Amino acid sequence: MPGDGVGREVVKGATAVLEAVGQRFGHEFEFEYANIGGAAIDESNNPLPNETLKLCKQSDAVFLGAVGGPKWDSLPSHMRPERGLLAIRKELGLFANLRPVIGFHSLLHSSPLKPEIAENVNLMIVRELTGGLYFGKPSERRGENQESVVDTLQYTRKEIERIVEKAFELALIRNKKLTSVDKANVLESSRMWREIVNEKASLYPQVEVEHMYVDAAAMKLISRPKDFDVVVTENLFGDILSDEASMITGSLGMLPSASLTEDGFGLYEPVHGSAPDIAGFNKANPMAMILSAALMLKYSFNLREEAESIEQAVQEVLNAGYRTSDLQSVGSTVVGTEQMINIIVQHV
Numbered sequence: 001m002p003g004d005g006v007g008r009e010v011v012k013g014a015t016a017v018l019e020a021v022g023q024r025f026g027h028e029f030e031f032e033y034a035n036i037g038g039a040a041i042d043e044s045n046n047p048l049p050n051e052t053l054k055l056c057k058q059s060d061a062v063f064l065g066a067v068g069g070p071k072w073d074s075l076p077s078h079m080r081p082e083r084g085l086l087a088i089r090k091e092l093g094l095f096a097n098l099r100p101v102i103g104f105h106s107l108l109h110s111s112p113l114k115p116e117i118a119e120n121v122n123l124m125i126v127r128e129l130t131g132g133l134y135f136g137k138p139s140e141r142r143g144e145n146q147e148s149v150v151d152t153l154q155y156t157r158k159e160i161e162r163i164v165e166k167a168f169e170l171a172l173i174r175n176k177k178l179t180s181v182d183k184a185n186v187l188e189s190s191r192m193w194r195e196i197v198n199e200k201a202s203l204y205p206q207v208e209v210e211h212m213y214v215d216a217a218a219m220k221l222i223s224r225p226k227d228f229d230v231v232v233t234e235n236l237f238g239d240i241l242s243d244e245a246s247m248i249t250g251s252l253g254m255l256p257s258a259s260l261t262e263d264g265f266g267l268y269e270p271v272h273g274s275a276p277d278i279a280g281f282n283k284a285n286p287m288a289m290i291l292s293a294a295l296m297l298k299y300s301f302n303l304r305e306e307a308e309s310i311e312q313a314v315q316e317v318l319n320a321g322y323r324t325s326d327l328q329s330v331g332s333t334v335v336g337t338e339q340m341i342n343i344i345v346q347h348v
């Protein structure tokens with residue numbers, strides 16, 4: 001689902017790279033395309049058409065570019081492109097959003113952080129994706145003059161348990177350190193979150209657990225990012241912290257993500273949005289989407305070597321000095337989206 005804006009430009013990169021991986025390793029990937037978001041509204045007046053949902057359910061894995069853009073900004077909220085995104089997450093049960101934040105050495109000087117702080121960062125944000133403020137009801141304007149508003153932050157115990165378990169499992173196969181981020185000094189939902197993390201901690205004695213308030217976590221991500229390994233948090237906190245964390249790596253255009261169901265079905269999308277300010281100008285960095293294809297190979301197909309061939313190609317291209325304009329630094333060669341895709345394909 002290429003979606004809207006730069007989504008359409010970067011999805012081409014992911015499919016081209018997968019075709020190259022197929023040639024190299026002897027696999028054939030079969031692609032089908034469907035509309036979501038603004039493109040789907042234009043075509044069928046529905047941000048998530050039934051045919052799209054059906055096709056996703058019939059597929060082995062799903063790719064999503066990005067949705068939204070100024071063209072649809074004045075639509076009522078239930079008709080906006082972002083509804084399509086929320087609906088597909090909910091409909092497919094994609095509760096676990098994994099966002100690895102890995103600093104590439106050759107991008108150290110693209111990060112606004114001091115190189116010694118940004119160097120060797122390798123953390124994983126585990127964001128709950130189908131609950132919290134994004135889905136709570138009611139969410140509406142109220143009162144005679146509609147001058148009062150309400151959004152609802154709601155979680156069930158089961159929803160928190162499954163995301164926390166997922167995070168512990170990931171911590172076990174990584175560096176056995178888990179940071180749970182909440183706002184338990186203020187929010188009831190966070191107090192239950194903390195309780196559940198402590199309960200689960202007793203089942204994973206090998207994993208070192210720490211609790212952190214979200215405001216402190218925002219600060220520490222910038223001052224001491226290397227202190228983190230797996231970070232687990234609810235939907236809104238995860239959204240905000242991952243855009244922040246992307247800058248450790250130099251650009252939002254570098255961060256891939258995998259959204260998984262309880263059965264391990266996956267949807268893969270870049271952390272960035274449709275970037276309307278650069279859409280259509282052949283300027284978007286396709287690496288977040290291409291690295292999302294690598295996550296797909298790992299999580300949905302268990303093709304480790306193939307996934308590594310993509311990560312390796314991205315690293316080589318960066319080492320060779322190629323940059324999209326979001327990453328430029330002294331001495332680099334600035335290329336457009338299409339050229340960047342071609343160079344990565346050649347390296348694969």
Ligand code: ATP
Binds near residue numbers: 274
């Ligand atoms: P969303 O609400 O969908 O998460 P957002 O508000 O986080 O979207 P983005 O669309 O991700 O916003 O864009 C934020 C900024 O990052 C913009 O200035 C955009 O140009 C830039 N950006 C996003 N993705 C890329 C990319 N792939 N390459 C270069 N710049 C990007």
Ligand code: MG
Binds near residue numbers: 273
């Ligand atoms: Mg965002």
